[in-house]
Amino acid sequence: MAVTFWGRRSNRETLDAQAFLKQNGYAADHVLDLDKTPPTAAQWEQLRKGLGELAAAVDTHWPEAMQAPRDDAAALVAWLSADPRRIRAPLLLTPKGAVAGFREQRWRSFLDIGKGR
Numbered sequence: 001m002a003v004t005f006w007g008r009r010s011n012r013e014t015l016d017a018q019a020f021l022k023q024n025g026y027a028a029d030h031v032l033d034l035d036k037t038p039p040t041a042a043q044w045e046q047l048r049k050g051l052g053e054l055a056a057a058v059d060t061h062w063p064e065a066m067q068a069p070r071d072d073a074a075a076l077v078a079w080l081s082a083d084p085r086r087i088r089a090p091l092l093l094t095p096k097g098a099v100a101g102f103r104e105q106r107w108r109s110f111l112d113i114g115k116g117r
Contacts, residue, residue, distance in 0.1 A: 002029035004043065007090040009033065017090045017102035024113050034091065038084040043093065044077045050098025054080075057100045059088040 005021070005028035007014030021027065039047060048054045055070045057080060064086065069075035080086050088100045092107070099110050107113075 001046070001093075001095045003095075004028060004030040004032065004093045005090060006032045006034040006037075006039065006087075006092075008035060011089050013102040014090045016104075017092070017107065020102070020104060020107060024111070026111060028092070034087055034089050035084050038081060038087060039091070039093075041077070044081075046093055047091065047098050047100075048073055048077075050093055050096075051100060057088055057091065059086055062086050 005017075007017065044054070047057060051057060054073050054076050055068065058065055058068045058070075058076075062085060067079075068086070069079055090100075090102055092099050092110075097110070099107060
């Protein structure tokens with residue numbers, strides 16, 4: 001499985017995540033614009049497994065976030081896919097799992113950066 005990064009142009013979290021990855025010597029095999037190239041059905045399944053729960057991919061800042069169908073994965077994928085602006089950016093999918101939204105400590109832990117220092 002390739003490492004895939006989805007983000008948004010001019011999105012602060014996306015820009016911070018890209019700078020963090022570059023600073024720490026990481027690169028994605030695929031860098032995609034979330035609004036132009038959202039996850040495919042197969043990628044949504046990988047994200048569901050990697051995130052633990054697909055609700056983590058919902059952008060809670062989006063006005064309709066409370067309307068997301070959180071108890072039905074297929075309905076949630078359809079809801080997110082209907083308007084990619086509902087998807088939390090950035091998304092990082094790796095063979096190890098996935099993370100949604102950028103929080104440096106979380107990404108540092110996920111990528112095992114700084115362990116043993």
